[in-house]
Amino acid sequence: MLRLPGFRVASPTTIAEAVAALAEPGARPIAGGTDLLPNLKHRLGAPTVLVQLSRLPLRDxxxxxxxxxxxxxxxxxxxxxxxxxxxxxxxxxxxxxxxxxxxxxxxxxxxxxxxxDTRCRYVNQTPLWREALGGCLKSHGDRCHVVPGGQTCVAxxxxxxxxxxxxxxxxxxxxxxxxxxxxxxxxxxxxxxxxxxxxxxxxxxxxxxxxLAPGPRRETYVKWTVRKSIDFPLISIAMRFDLADDAVAAPIVAARVVVGALASTPKLVRKLDALRGQRLDDPATADAIAAQVGAQCKPLPNLPYDADYRRAVLPVHVRRGIAALVAAGENHG
Amino acid sequence: MTTPPDQGELTVRFLLNGEPVAVAVPPHWTLLEVLRYRLDLIGTKQGCDKGDCGACTVQLDGKAVPSCLVLGSAVDGRAVTTVEGLRGPTLHPLFDAFDHAVAAQCGFCTPGIVMAAEAYLRRLGRPVTRAEAAAALAGNLCRCTGYTKILDAVVAASERLHGAGGG
Amino acid sequence: MGDGGVIGRAHRKVDAVDRMRGVARYADDLKLPGMLHGRIKRSPHAHARIVSIDAAPALALPGVHAVITGADLPTPYGVIPWTPDENALAVTKVCHVGDGVAAVAAIDEDAAIAACDAIRVDYEVLRAIYDPVEALAATDVTINPYARAGNLSKHVDLAFGDVDAALAASPLVVAEEYFFEGSTHAAIEPHCALATVDGGGVLTVWSSTQVSHYLHRELAKVLGWPAHRIRVIQPPLGGAFGGKSEPFDLEFCAALLAIRTGRPVKFLYTREEVFLAHRGRHPMAMRYATGFDRDGHITAVDARTIIDGGAYSSFGLVTTYYSGQLLGAPYRLPAFRFDSTRAYTNKPACGPKRGHGSVQPRFALESQLDQAAVELGLDPIELRRRNFLGADTRTVNEFAIGSCGFLECLDRVEAASGWKARRPALPHGRGLGVAGSTYISGTNYCIYPTELPQAAVQITLDRSGRARVFTGANDIGQGSSTMVAVIAAEELGLDLADIRVIAADSDLCPVDLGAYSSRVTLMVGNACLAAARALRAKVVEVVAARWGIAPGQVSLVERQAIDQTDPARRVPLTEAFHWAEAKHGLLTAAGSYDTPRDRHGAYRGGTIGASPAYSFTAHVAEVEVDVATGEAQVIAVWAAHDCGKALSPRIVEGQIEGSVYMGLAEALMEAHTVDGAHGGVVAAPSLLDYRLPTALDTPAIHALIVEHPDAQGPYGAKEAGEGPLHPIIPAIAAAIYDAVGVRLRRTPFGPPQLLAALQARAAREAAGALAPHKGRALAEVR
The missing domain is CATH 3.30.465.10 (Uridine Diphospho-n-acetylenolpyruvylglucosamine Reductase; domain 3)
Structure with a gap:
């Protein structure tokens, strides 16, 4: 089976101990381990010591x-x-x-x-696989397989x-x-x-x-993947609407839309100021937001799924997320 | 390049299937490796190397987790239950339901599925629907059954464990 | 039927509780004193000549006991004896990313990994070819080191009747191209092998194989050891589906390293190595033309197929035949021609995956029928009924068909799905689709020439009232051990709990050829039946003599022998066994089964695909299509399967359900592909990237058992493990068409593919070239 590389472990019980342990060169924190351990099994990184955070009083x-x-x-x-x-x-x-x-x-x-860690179809594999590929910006190489000629990693x-x-x-x-x-x-x-x-x-x-919300609010998170479980997001959209009163059809006071699973940062969608005063249950509102998302967010072939498809349906999932908020009506969840 | 740095083995003390144990564990071994290759608890299976299949599911403090993504050293002071922990003089209702429904074909994923199902049924404490069972088992892959008889078995076991007339 | 009343009841499996409780020891659960761990160093190049290998740096590392290379195992092998074209480790060149070049044995896995990293291999990189058409055209590159005809792996061209004339005379000819993407088995247990040599010089290999016997033969050949000094044991197996049906590098490497080191050596594949070993479904590019008369009767089928084989033959010779030979039923084909070409490419080799060779052409043919039904204005089920081949007949390619419950399969899925009432009423976006198929219950000829029987079973009765059944059959989770126990219990009047099955150990069990081609229930079942009946006769004769009645008046049932003329007179079977042993000595009997040799075609290749009996299947799938996202969600599947006689109905249901699941997965999301633009890597070499449907992604599957007993099968039984996979892929395609009016002719039917097809249809609707489907324009629904 895939084995972890050798390392030491530290198990601090206070934040001060943890900070001290992390001061060692090559130290890395490990919390749940569900991302770090598969990456280490793939030899993406070689920490000298893993500082386990599970004993810290950080769960409240x-x-x-x-x-x-x-x-x-x-x-x-x-x-x-x-x-x-x-x-x-x-x-x-x-x-x-x-x-x-x-x-x-x-x-x-x-x-x-x-x-x-950021993910890319050309990185999150074994050393043999990456050697066959010839490496990349994120792993023992100098070229990007996602953006030809790219100098910055877009995982x-x-x-x-x-x-x-x-x-x-x-x-x-x-x-x-x-x-x-x-x-x-x-x-x-x-x-x-x-x-x-x-x-x-x-x-x-x-x-x-x-x-805490200053007033009435509707918010949601939309995720699409091939399977209904296990997968990392292929479409990832967070939306928040502050409203003038507690009816879902109330005028929008502020809107914030953030898209993930693009490149290395969450993308804050701009140019939503015109939404102020609009209403969520007006289809034109959803269309306007979807259009801005579509114009500003370009899924890349970094994730293991058709990038053109992800681009095509991103606005659809925006509209659906809003429609679900409207359908939920006064039910905030 | 893979020689472990010199920390030696750590002594990890935990509750294993209800019994306190102290086990010497290399720092870079996963709980799965400790269970299978140190303690010979071979009911916990290895399928995918890295948390994608669920065959290695055990219970950590009563919750279902993939043991291939837990460091052996991380269970110090905690409670680990493996499929061997469900053995007793009588067949556990989940095993009986799986056997009755022929929910195990090759049986390789079954211990992990049973551990996920047991944790879920214990937490809910009531009969479950097929849809609920499917959601609870959505981290465990089975390649043989199409899940049909697995869901039958989990629903049947939940009724026997927590049904109106059940104990 | 015997007297036992066991056949056809809802049995528990004889080995399930031990498997689910973690008691059964699968291959990687075995541990021997002094055991070393092996690892294989693999090629990062898709095609390269090996210039040199330097193992010295590895041997210098602490804990490393031995290193072997291809030069240590130079004899080529192949599961098909006519095509030995691969080596345990590459000898002169590597042919795909992941080909093994060296193997190590070390004190633990970490040391073995370090040793592999330390081995230095110099390669001369060669041009790699990933496309079968390009490979066939290439004159400067020969991929396989043993190839005799360039990159042509196999070509089959067979014609039955005058296809061209029939097509020319047909009022309707449906001519289309189809592509079936590769997929892989993805059994949850990775391949594992453990080998040791005992003091007497016997090599024992435990392996997660589904073909112990072929492994045994190839080990003897490649190691140069006599077969009688090799013992092959198959421990409980964690799924196979065809993915463990030939020898693999790890078995040879474990064996040789055990010989070299004098210590037990275990190899366990990583999940990536399972994907590199592959032997999964072949990608096939298919061009089909099917002629119909005005009433929907098929007049002729003309099929041309290019098969992407990967770097080695595997079962490819058979695959190439199966791509046409298994289409002869359940429809009458007055004329049929197929031309199939398998090419070598620089990819992991393809091989047999559940429904070997015939799932892809079945998708093409059934899609042709569905399209014809639309063009002729016929109900697709009715069109299939009109083309029904019938029972007790011969196919156009001269295979003898016995029982055939296909019409009942159609009736059952039509009724259960509410087809007649619901299909016309389903709104745009919802659809029902149907498809049918047939499959073999084993093949009449072994894959190597032999006069010996295909299956044998030995049964011994002991003084405690138990029966021990010895069988070489590989239980891979499908329940073959339970199957032989059920037959023994039925004939001997015992309870299932009284039967001890000892299976798949070459020292203890008679030879069986293995768990492939859906042969086990029919062949091993028949052998078991023969042995059990012989034993039963001995017991019954002795009891009858004691009671002074005719043997035919003695029943063995519920652990008792009973006088049918005076049911009050009875004796416990244990005592009856004692009576019989006192007379006959140890109570033991053997049964053998060999296939009929008169059920195939009298032409070259006419034996390949011929089976003692054929199963039949019909599926209806209900699909909901999201026209905005292109997602096709399968709501429910009704699957009716004629298995002849269900010896254990729940196990048969499980085979139907599992088959539907596996086919549905390759219809909708699975693809085993190689990325030729990126060094020839396998694109999705993990269970994260290669997405198996979870419980939340799997629809309700309604398994419907149809029983048309076949004279060739034990109690009439035919296969159930592979046939029920076939129809689901074309049934889903047909349902998608019924829902939204687009035909998908390439698998998988993923959202990108379906969305593109919907957009193409919308454009044609907008241009006035197509009328809206179900009265709703796509622009309107979107």
Whole structure:
């Protein structure tokens, strides 16, 4: 079978211990392990020490200071069913419940999902396979098989929770040797598939904060894959609409649409200001959003599925997501 | 290139099928490897190497997880239940239902499916529908049955375990 | 039928509880003292000459015991003895990414991996060809090192009747091209082999094989060891589906490394290696023309097929014949011609996957029938009825057909699906489709020439009242061990729990040819029946003599011998066995089965595809198409299968359900492809990338058993393991047509393919070239 490379493990029980352990060169944090371990079995990375985060007190979910605060170690299956998450961030609950399959959701954590390595059909295979390919920007090579001539790796952000949390204006707190810092998740990801998060070496993500909605809101997360379970997202769309009152047909006050599974960052869809005052149940609204998504989001042949097809149906899934919100009516979930 | 760095083996103490055990574990071994190749608990199967098939499903603190994606060292202080943990003087209702329905053909995926199903039925504590069973087992691949008789068996076992007249 | 009352009941399987509880030891569950772990170093090149191999750096590593290369195993082999064209490890050149070039034995897997990494191989890279047509045309590149005709692997051209004249005279000729994509078995258990040599110089190989006997023969040939010094054992097997039906590199490597090191050596494939070993469904490009008269009767079928074989022959000679030979039923074909060409390409070899060779042409032919039904304004089920071949007849290619329940299969799926009432009423986007098929219950001729029987079973009764059944048959999960137990119990009046089946151990069991071509129930069943009846006769004779009645008046039932003339007179079977053993000595009997030799065609190739008995199947699939996304969701499948006689109905249902599942998967999402633009890698070499449907992706499958007993089968039984796969692919295609009016002629019918077809139809509708389907213009629905 595929074997893991050799490494040591550290099992800190406090954040300070974890930060100290992560200071060692070649150290990597491991939370649920559902992304890191397959990648290491594929020899994508050779850490000297894995710092296990499972013993850290990072699993709490609470409402504090106007925000839903979620420990980075909270398990995805729990988040999907957590009453506070369902009440205050239903699109996140939905996204967490759509990650991989049921058994992996029992291991995977929110912090881990936000730090999933980017994925590409030309990378996530064995060393033999990558050797046959001749390597690439992300793995022992200097060429990109997705964008001919490309100099920047465009491996895809494959987190289901990241688009949802960016759409909800979430922040991420990290602890490092220099103390704690908090960043807007929207600013956390960068367009380099080989190093796509702002996590500095030695840093540890500890908490995700979602500001409570200032008023009535509808939000959803849409995922499409070939199978109804197990697969990474091929279409990934988070949408949030703040409304003037609590009817689904109320005028839109603010809209935020974030698309994942494109390149290395979640894509914030621009030019949605004209939606202010429009209504979700007006088909023209969905058409306008779908048109902007279609114009601004171009799925690439980085994921193992037909890119032209993904481009063609992305707007369809936007419209369907909105239609489902309208159909749910006053039922916020 | 694959020689483990010098940490030696770690002693991991955990509850295995209800019994406390202490096992020496190389740091880079998965729980699956520890179970199969150190402890000879061969009921937990290896199918895909990396969390894609569910054949290696065990219960960690009562929840179904793929043991190929858990480091052996990570179960220190926790409870691990394998398919061997469901053995007893009488046939567990899930085994009986699977046997009655002929839900195991080659049987290679069955221990993992039974562990996923057992965790789910225990958590719900009531009879389940086919659709619910299908969702609960959607991380476990079976190549023989088309799932038809597996879902029959899980529904039947849930009725026997948690039905109106059941215990 | 015997007296036992066992046949046709809903049995539990004799080995299921041990498998599901984790007690049964599959190949990788075996561990021997001092066991070493093996690993194979594989080629990163799709086509290259091996210049040199330097194993010294590997041998210098700690824990590495031995390294072998192709030079150590130079004898070529092949499961078909006429085409020995592969080596255990590449000798002169590698022919696809993943070809093995060296193998190591080391103290553990980590050391074995390190050793493989340390072996240095110099290659001279050669031009690789991934397209069969290009390969056939190439004059400068010969892919297979043993090829005798360039890149032509096999060509078959057979004609029955005057096809050209019949087509010319036909008022309707449907002529289309089809492409069936490759797919693979993906059994959940990866291949595994363990070998050891005992003090007496006997090599024992445990392997996850479905053909112990062929493995035994090829081990003897390649190792140069006499067969009597080799023992092959097949432990419980975790699925096969044709993917374990020939020898593989790991078995030879484990054996030779065990010989070289004097220690047991185990090899376990990674999942990627399973995809590289492949031997799955051949991609086929098919051009079909079928003629019809005005009433929908077929006048002729003309088929041309290009088969993409990959780098080696595997069963390819047979595949090439099967691509035409198995189309002769269940419809009457007045004239039939097929021209099939298999080419070598620089890809993992294709081979037999469930429904070997005939799933692809069946898709083409059934699609032709569906299209004809539309053009002729006939109900597709009615069109099939009109073309029914009948029972107890011969096909156009001279195969003798015995029982045939195809019409009843059609009736059953028509009724169960509500076809007549529902199909005309289904709205745009919903559709029902039908298809039929036939399959063999084994082949009349062994794959090597022999006068010996195809199957044999030995049964011994012991003094505790048990029966031990010894069979070489490979239980691969399909239930063959239960099948022989059921027959023994039926004849001997025992309970299933009283039967101990010892299977697939070449030291203990008589030879059986293996679990392939759906041969086991009919052939091994017949052998078991013969043995059980011989034993029964011994017991009954002794009991009858004691009671002073005729042997025909003794029943063996429910662990008792009973006097039919005086049912109060009875004796426990254990005691009856003692009486019989006292008279006859140890109670043992053997049964053999060989195939009839008068049921095939009198022409070259006329034996290939001829079977003692044929199963028949009809499916109706219900599909819902999402016209905006191109997703076709199968809502339900009704599958009626004529298995002759269901010895164990639940097991038969399971075979039907599993077949539908596997066919549905290749219809909708599975594809085993090689990426020629990226070094010739297998595009989806994991169970993440190669997507097997989960429980949430699988529709309700309604298995309907049809029983038309065949005189050739035990109690009339025919096969059930492969036939029920065939119709699902064309049935789904037909249902998609019924739903939205587009014909998909390439598999898989994935959303991109269906959406493109819908867009093409919408454009034609908009141009006025097509009337809206079911009265709804596509532009309107979208």
């Amino acid at each position: 979910v609470e409402v504090r200071a106007g925000a839903l605060c979620i420990g980075a170690g909270a398990v995805l299956a729990d988040l999907a069913e957590h009453p506070l998450v369902r009440a205050h961030a239903p699109s996140l609950a939905r996204a967490a419940g759509l990650v991989a399959g049921p058994t992996l959701r029992n291991l995977g954590t929110l912090g881990g999902n936000l730090h999933l 895809a952000l494959s987190s289901d929770c990241a688009p949802a949390l960016v759409a909800l204006d979430a922040t991420l707190t990290l602890h490092g040797p220099a103390g704690a810092r908090t960043v807007a998740l929207a600013d956390y990801y960068c367009a380099d598939g080989t190093a796509h998060t702002g996590r500095a070496a030695g840093e540890l993500a500890t908490e995700i904060r979602v500001p």
